[in-house]
Amino acid sequence: MQVSRTVAALPGVEDAALMMGTPANQEILENSDLLVPDGESAGGGDLIVAIRAEDETAATAAMDQAVLLLDHPAAVRAASAAVQPRTLRSALRVDPNANLALISVPGDFAAAEARKALRAGLHVMIFSDNVSLD
Known part of the structure; x- marks a missing residue:
């Protein structure tokens, strides 16, 4: 979400969203007029980068920035002083008293993480879709 906010705040960008390609997220993007054919064919494990900009130059700059931030997550984390663990094990090292895990991954992986x-x-x-109750 931080990458989405950063990209959406760039000059010339009218709207931006980075979402997994789940049917629910595709519907959200469609309702926001951000879904294009490439996004329609995305699967639940794919990341959709959707940008609406004033012109092609702004759109290209926004896409370049999104790719940079996604390729270099340290640049995103540098903007935040908070520790951002990437695994359950590292999160429990940071806060051994934690008692809640919020799972937000594509449905195929949610059960294993849970x-x-x-x-x-x-x-x-x-907080994932396509997760069986079994």
């Missing part, structure tokens, strides 16, 4: 959190003794909330 099982890891449950085995670690955490409460789990899954």
